[in-house]
Amino acid sequence: MSLRKGEALTQQGRILIIGAGPTGLGAAYRLKKLGYENFLVLEANSEAGGLASSYVDDKGFTWDIGGHVQFSHYDYFDKAMGEALGKDGWLHHERESWVWIADRFVPYPFQNNLRYLPNDLAAKAIKGLVNRPARVPSPTQDFGTWIDQMMGTGLKEMFMAPYNYKVWAFPVEDLWYGWVGERVATVDLARVTENILLGKDDVNWGPNNTFQFPKYGGTGAIWRAVAKQIGENHIQLNTRVAEIDWQKKIVTTKDGEKLEYDHILSTMPLDSLAKTVTPELPAVSEASPQLKRSHSHIIGIGLQGEMPEKLAKKCWMYFPEDNCPFYRVTVFSLYSPNNVPEPETGKYWSLMTETSESSAKHVNRETLMEDTIQGLLNTGLIRDRSQVVSKWSYVAEHGYPTPSMERNNLLGKIEPELKKAGIGSRGRFGAWKYEVSNQDHSFMQGVEWVNATVLDVPEVTVRFADTANAMWGRK
């Protein structure tokens, strides 16, 4: 259907959007661009941004909810980001990521840079690679088996299994392999061997080998700017949706306000949505609590003094070993010098850590701050405690939507019932598809939902993750 503007679009009725994270804002941005004014975003928090928000602690350090690097698969998203902060609002970085293992840094992708390992570990990795079964994965295969087939037992034991357990908070056998697409570099034995023999670094793999970051205000600045463009009259903050009556098409907020709608997009987590809909949707109620997720503990450590030379160009580092609770540390002061107080003095720098927790991986929340600082000492990222001038923490109870073995089956029960009830559910936890849950994907899920709802254009990102991700590199 061709694009219709103004009056014709307005006749589609009132659109309510729940949540002003990247997905909800993507939908609102698209409506605004279409000249469609009859819509309202309801957001529980006092600010837009969702998981892509940023905070300034009481010592003046800026923090994201985990190091957000922005890269994109879509021209449309790039244009929106350009509009949000302007050409001068961004800093551009080349990724330098490393793995800390066996008391040394190995460049990422680990599997392509085995020459950095001690000889016995490199030999173990190569032996596993030579002996791997290298079969084509079946569509229902688990990630653990995929690792065996693609990388062999050596790499699995020393890096892939322990590291992925730390990230996902579930054993690799509990994960479906289908999310790996562009996220895990596969292994070419000839290339790996050549890199060892010729002493070559091989670091340019992947869609995020360059990325951009806001000059000021952390990742949250992007989404505050997008919200401002959409306009205060379209975004109602501090408004938690308590009930969606999908038969009467009425939303009730926690404060008792009732709002009618013709179309509704929810970006709240599916397990929360299930408790909100009335009359109950039996398959949604039964299946959504079974979807697995992990909590993300984000700890920001503000530091004084000079940053060690060895960290000067490292954007982030991965930690597969058990000498620290975290799986990733971001040198957040490198993303923007303005992420620390008094940037002109060079007195401060900052590290941000991420630790996962789930029903299958316990974390002692009481001691996590102390365990994290000890982990930074154990791994040599900080020298002593006197460097620490600020401690900040945040728990995202919905952190990572786990691509578990049973996920697709559960979504297969949930999606048709929501569709029948006329409820669109999109976004990181609204669609529960990790493989399309970054900022660009989420924003475009919102955009595409609008295109489908008011223009009848089929959605791609939420339905065909591989197709959406294949757009990377040939936009």
Ligand SMILES: Cc1cc2nc3c(=O)[nH]c(=O)nc-3n(C[C@H](O)[C@H](O)[C@H](O)COP(=O)(O)OP(=O)(O)OC[C@H]3O[C@@H](n4cnc5c(N)ncnc54)[C@H](O)[C@@H]3O)c2cc1C
């Ligand atoms: C640790 C971590 C690291 C990440 N790193 C990156 C990265 O490097 N690059 C990248 O691109 N992305 C990254 N992301 C992902 C990014 O944060 C998400 O893509 C994005 O925030 C998802 O947007 P969303 O709108 O779908 O969901 P959310 O951001 O969760 O937004 C949902 C919104 O709905 C609101 N809401 C929920 N329930 C209700 C209710 N009942 N009533 C009203 N409002 C409600 C919430 O308050 C929230 O604002 C990371 C995420 C995490 C957790």
